[in-house]
Amino acid sequence: MASSVSGIYTSSPSLKRFPNQTPPLTQPLRKDHVSFHARRADRSLSLARPRAVAREVSDGAAAAAAAAAKGLEKDPRALWRRYVDWLYQHKELGLYLDVSRVGFTDEFVREMEPHFGKAFEAMEELEKGAIANPDEGRMVGHYWLRDPKRAPNSFLKTQIENTLDAVSKFANDVVSGKIKPPSSPEGRFTQILSVGIGGSALGPQFVAEALAPDNPPLKIRFVDNTDPAGIDHQIAQLGPELASTLVIVISKSGGTPETRNGLLEVQKAFREAGLNFPKQGVAITQENSLLDNTARIEGWLARFPMFDWVGGRTSEMSAVGLLPAALQGIDIREMLAGASLMDEANRSTVLRNNPAALLALCWYWATDGVGSKDMVILPYKDSLLLFSRYLQQLVMESLGKEFDLDGNRVNQGISVYGNKGSTDQHAYIQQLREGVHNFFVTFIEVLRDRPPGHDWELEPGVTCGDYLFGMLQGTRSALYANDRESITVSVQEVTPRTVGALIALYERAVGIYASLININAYHQPGVEAGKKAAGEVLALQKRVLAVLNEASCKDPIEPLTLEEVADRCHAPEDIEMIYKIIAHMAANDRALIAEGSCGSPRSIKVFLGECNIGESYA
Ligand SMILES: O=P(O)(O)OC[C@H]1O[C@](O)(CO)[C@@H](O)[C@@H]1O
Numbered sequence: 361m362a363s364s365v366s367g368i369y370t371s372s373p374s375l376k377r378f379p380n381q382t383p384p385l386t387q388p389l390r391k392d393h394v395s396f397h398a399r400r401a402d403r404s405l406s407l408a409r410p411r412a413v414a415r416e417v418s419d420g421a422a423a424a425a426a427a428a429a430k431g432l433e434k435d436p437r438a439l440w441r442r443y444v445d446w447l448y449q450h451k452e453l454g455l456y457l458d459v460s461r462v463g464f465t466d467e468f469v470r471e472m473e474p475h476f477g478k479a480f481e482a483m484e485e486l487e488k489g490a491i492a493n494p495d496e497g498r499m500v501g502h503y504w505l506r507d508p509k510r511a512p513n514s515f516l517k518t519q520i521e522n523t524l525d526a527v528s529k530f531a532n533d534v535v536s537g538k539i540k541p542p543s544s545p546e547g548r549f550t551q552i553l554s555v556g557i558g559g560s561a562l563g564p565q566f567v568a569e570a571l572a573p574d575n576p577p578l579k580i581r582f583v584d585n586t587d588p589a590g591i592d593h594q595i596a597q598l599g600p601e602l603a604s605t606l607v608i609v610i611s612k613s614g615g616t617p618e619t620r621n622g623l624l625e626v627q628k629a630f631r632e633a634g635l636n637f638p639k640q641g642v643a644i645t646q647e648n649s650l651l652d653n654t655a656r657i658e659g660w661l662a663r664f665p666m667f668d669w670v671g672g673r674t675s676e677m678s679a680v681g682l683l684p685a686a687l688q689g690i691d692i693r694e695m696l697a698g699a700s701l702m703d704e705a706n707r708s709t710v711l712r713n714n715p716a717a718l719l720a721l722c723w724y725w726a727t728d729g730v731g732s733k734d735m736v737i738l739p740y741k742d743s744l745l746l747f748s749r750y751l752q753q754l755v756m757e758s759l760g761k762e763f764d765l766d767g768n769r770v771n772q773g774i775s776v777y778g779n780k781g782s783t784d785q786h787a788y789i790q791q792l793r794e795g796v797h798n799f800f801v802t803f804i805e806v807l808r809d810r811p812p813g814h815d816w817e818l819e820p821g822v823t824c825g826d827y828l829f830g831m832l833q834g835t836r837s838a839l840y841a842n843d844r845e846s847i848t849v850s851v852q853e854v855t856p857r858t859v860g861a862l863i864a865l866y867e868r869a870v871g872i873y874a875s876l877i878n879i880n881a882y883h884q885p886g887v888e889a890g891k892k893a894a895g896e897v898l899a900l901q902k903r904v905l906a907v908l909n910e911a912s913c914k915d916p917i918e919p920l921t922l923e924e925v926a927d928r929c930h931a932p933e934d935i936e937m938i939y940k941i942i943a944h945m946a947a948n949d950r951a952l953i954a955e956g957s958c959g960s961p962r963s964i965k966v967f968l969g970e971c972n973i974g975e976s977y978a
Pocket of ligand 1 (some may be wrong): 557558559561610611612614615618619672673699757884887
């Protein structure tokens, strides 16, 4: 039963460390230089900053260089030439990348080229199966998912192909009604409830928003948090359709607390509705994980593998992304084809012909290779709304690292945020245009406004889509006029193929950029600290409960002060956390505040109200 998934646990398997086993993918890019941004003066001087070098000291005239750094090319003819010279086009994908509004110089490109050479070699090694995630001793194989013949051995190739076939077959059988829910009046599954977090949610959410048809065969909802009210809301929205809901629980590790909690909450809802959860449950997880074992023992409807060598944030083309997409009627083979075509382009060792490398070049230039500017993602298309949220994890969890591959403290990363245009025009574009200059923009342009045959002119010669186009172009120009740099990625339409390509483009850009700055893009050690601390808070809460229970059993109406609780917990140094725990429990009717109020913590006296004899809070 579900109760077998119990206890608080952290998700990551213990990390093997091989500090000296794999040489760094690139030589660190070291130059002595004058600090470029005063506010970053505390950064280690060992950081990689060829741009700063190019801008500041190449001709020995710091003032001239500083002026040049501000003065982006403004002559329209020269800009047009730059646009044409640098425009990247992928004909088959109908995708363009315009980097002309990023001000990198020829000198900077020349200087960076050898570093790109090393990054390309590193990517090649990675695709051949190198241990590209040295801390965890893992291969990094998301590129094989869309081109299984590139997998380093036939076992992995077959695993990928078999999983894809199994996903397609299962999705077809569900959509066609061959696989049915046991007790639904509909006689077929109508809804998906996807339970997962981080990389086990963001890709499926982005793709659903981008590509699900207006009337998908199964509609999708997400539980991606341990917020009880949020979960209740999703379950309430399903209402009687819970009986025809396919619950897909996604967790690579199979032990992420939020996902476990989501599962337990959903299982409770099933029990209360008199439904048989296992007949409607699907697990996507690593073989033999806690989730996998639970699903196997309980006899869930299906289980699909998540591979050790695919990271959560690059898992959209694994069963994690493909199963929910296929169930919504999205052509997953087209998504894979788009990604594969993009990967092929990104294998070019000629910088100009490699769109991911061009992106990485722009990121390096714009952020000085140290994340000094934020990446604002502005898709001018409602269906791409979640792209920035998806990229936030892909970029920030990959690049946001304290140490480089040589163990130097570098505190790297690039912050990502965004929403959509032209909506943002009426929100934060004001600051982008005129306020603090701490960002560069990436516009995502979709050339086709709506399907053929539906357009009309809402004023002579002008459609609704023309306005959207005008807003994008206008914002791009207005920002540039004020020295705000931007990249523009254009696609013909939002299709499974272009979405697959966009994902692949950014996955590779992150990989290349990580090589340039010499960090491991494929681990996330920082996340563990928060998970561990959360576990400690919950352990402390159990001690508090035990202390209050013991006190209530001795004298049900004699409340304890916070100090007394902390002393009896043998944790006087944790008094602030104990106060917060009590305030939270009191707000949820699980402890009673006898005296005082939460606004004046010293005044609080607390008790449990009832003695739970024999209750173990351990
Ligand atoms: O798929 P899992 O193992 O549940 O992990 C979910 C997410 O948690 C993280 O490990 C940390 O946030 C992400 O990298 C991952 O995508």
